Amino acid sequence: MSQIATNAEQTIVGNTVIIDTGCANLSSVRYAVERLMTELERESLFVSDDIDLIKSAERVILPGVGTAPAAMNALKSKGLVDVIKSLQQPVLGVCLGMQMLTRSSKERGAQSQDCPCLDIIATEIEQLDSKGLPLPHMGWNQITPSKHPIFDGVSAGSYVYFVHSYRAPISDYTIASAQHGETFSAAIAKDNFIGLQFHPEKSSQAGARMLKNFLNMTKETFANSAANTPLTEALL
């Protein structure tokens, strides 16, 4: 648990900002990140919706629980939509935070149309076709990760904790897959944006390893990544 067998000795550089979306799992994400930090490193961890703080961060986490329309409304009312789209540093979307990185979501809530999202990663969120298995897809399932650096030290078949009913399909942006009925994207990425459908903050050692990998990323990590190259071609 607390003894994470990773490159824990590596110092976490610069500010980490968890975007305050006002959603319910903010504290879980913060606690998970804090568990990986020294007292000193925690002084550079912020939960905030301050635009300047987000823009200047070394890395940014976009959490999310609830429905896509509610979460997008929260980002809009805080004036964060264009801010997030313009970020050049590593950005990690978790669960609904991952889904918000896409073009749109069919999770409509009370709306009559699909919910427009941040349109950073060119894929769309639709209901998971569980082929008769229970929904929501809730519990520990295995992932097949690519060589993306977020999965450094995470072996194929690792169990992580999922809770969702909607999913991103397999696409050029898929960096990990999982199966519950159909096979879907357990994680997607484009350039400096990474999205995890599962909850790394609740996924024991495997999740902690991914969070630690993310905390070790800096503005430089994706600076040289070839723009517009689908990650599947580059990494699989």
Add this chain to the structure above:
Amino acid sequence: MLAKRIVPCLDVKEGKVVKGVQFRNHEIVGDIVPLAQRYAEEGADELVFYDITASAHDRVIDKSWVSRVAERIDIPFCVAGGIRSIEQAREKLAFGADKISINSPALTDPSLIARLQDEFGRQCIVIGIDSYYDAATDSYKVKQFTGDEAATKDTQWYTQDWVSEVQKQGCGEIVLNVMNQDGVRQGYDIKQLSMIRAICDVPLIASGGAGTMAHFKDVFAEANVDAALAASVFHKGIIDIQDLKRYLKDNHIAVRL
């Protein structure tokens, strides 16, 4: 493949883990955080904290233990007991609980489920159901207020109908608490759980009756439930979670090891 979950349940009273016999004579077992941490390290897939302080009293109770758990535990956990309103649910979720479980208040007002779902999403709304076999009518029925022996009463709900209703209202998961008619720790009620499984489209957690490792194997293999909840076999050290999971794996049940 989705792993079958093993879920220890801990009774909490005024911030401490307690155990009692038939809801009486509670003695303190220990602090919540170290016990929760121990179960997480032993391989529990999820934890349920049943807050028995809450249901009996209306006074304001210190819930900071929820955040102390969330700070230290890296697996999901659910808080049950005494949640009757959106605000009470919001408090637990804000402190870091992943799910909240509702039982009696949902029977009093089923629309509470829909309102909670609208507010927080169905993924964190768990409905607990206390079901019993009614020999007179040869059917399964739902009891309310089982946390307090004097207040426990029968409801008009047949278990199947209530299971359908709570899904219609938008719950994300069901814990069906029912005991094999042979008695305590004589196994899960496979017959009833299989029947409910057939009409339950959300994840189903079996609760009540676990006494041996074979009981867990049977409830997964025969009733096809998603998770099995147990308390005393873990608290009393009758079953070790690691041993249980290895046993289940040897018996071709998908588990996270």
